[in-house]
Amino acid sequence: MLDNGDLENAKSMSIIVTKGSLDWAYPPFILGTTAAAMDVNVTMFFTFYGLPLLKKKLNMKFTPLGNAAMEMPMMGGHMAMPNLLSVMPGVGGMAGKMMKNLMAKKGVASIEDLREAAVESDVRMIACQMTLDLFEYSKDDMIDGVELGGAATYMESALKSDINLFI
Amino acid sequence: MADQVLNAEGLNCPLPILKAKKALKTLSSGQVLEIRATDPGSVADFQAFCNQTGNELLSSSSEGDIYKFEIKRS
Numbered sequence: 001m002l003d004n005g006d007l008e009n010a011k012s013m014s015i016i017v018t019k020g021s022l023d024w025a026y027p028p029f030i031l032g033t034t035a036a037a038m039d040v041n042v043t044m045f046f047t048f049y050g051l052p053l054l055k056k057k058l059n060m061k062f063t064p065l066g067n068a069a070m071e072m073p074m075m076g077g078h079m080a081m082p083n084l085l086s087v088m089p090g091v092g093g094m095a096g097k098m099m100k101n102l103m104a105k106k107g108v109a110s111i112e113d114l115r116e117a118a119v120e121s122d123v124r125m126i127a128c129q130m131t132l133d134l135f136e137y138s139k140d141d142m143i144d145g146v147e148l149g150g151a152a153t154y155m156e157s158a159l160k161s162d163i164n165l166f167i
Numbered sequence: 168m169a170d171q172v173l174n175a176e177g178l179n180c181p182l183p184i185l186k187a188k189k190a191l192k193t194l195s196s197g198q199v200l201e202i203r204a205t206d207p208g209s210v211a212d213f214q215a216f217c218n219q220t221g222n223e224l225l226s227s228s229s230e231g232d233i234y235k236f237e238i239k240r241s
Contacts, residue, residue, distance in 0.1 A: 030180070030181050033181060033185055034181040034184055034185070037181070037184050037185050037187075037188035037216070038188075038215075038216060038219045038220055039219070039220055106179055107177045107178045107179040107182065107205075107206075108179045108180075109178075109179070109181070109182050109185075113182075114181075117185050120189075121188075
């Protein structure tokens with residue numbers, strides 16, 4: 001297997017990660033790690049609510065609120081998760097727990113595992129400096145290997161990439 | 168006969184691919200990795216993975232609920 005990372009014709013992808021809830025954390029990490037496994041150079045730029053996904057200790061929440069079409073498998077059928085319910089105390093926490101249990105049961109990787117795979121496969125992870133300042137995080141809150149940068153840093157990478165995603 | 172066997176049973180996308188890539192890295196060129204998976208999506212995914220990475224998909228078969236793949240490292 002060639003290490004395409006060193007080749008001029010290697011493919012590359014960039015992803016802007018803007019959301020940090022449990023469900024929204026999956027698409028960027030699944031695509032980022034899979035692309036890296038397929039010898040694609042991957043850059044992930046974490047900004048706004050996506051930034052906490054780089055924190056050493058992850059604490060992702062999940063809510064059915066705003067996911068109007070969401071259904072959970074339930075006793076052989078599917079149960080809608082009405083938005084109205086999600087404003088009741090405790091429902092958000094319950095939905096998060098249900099989702100994590102379901103994922104574990106179905107052999108879906110945890111975000112922690114996928115993030116570790118991203119680090120191992122040399123995915124370039126950039127924390128947005130402005131978001132860091134805005135929400136008062138420090139680089140010490142973040143996992144090792146994270147770079148700091150801004151819009152221009154992202155653009156330089158995006159202009160050279162074959163695929164650019166905003167998630 | 169495979170040089171290494173990877174059990175990816177019970178794992179869902181993208182774990183079989185990520186684990187296969189990791190295992191392939193430990194093999195030398197020409198050696199064969201056998202993967203056993205239960206994810207039906209892995210049939211299309213291992214084909215795509217091999218098309219893209221240049222590793223050769225020697226075989227793709229199923230026995231009951233188990234999907235078996237043999238990949239030769241390029």
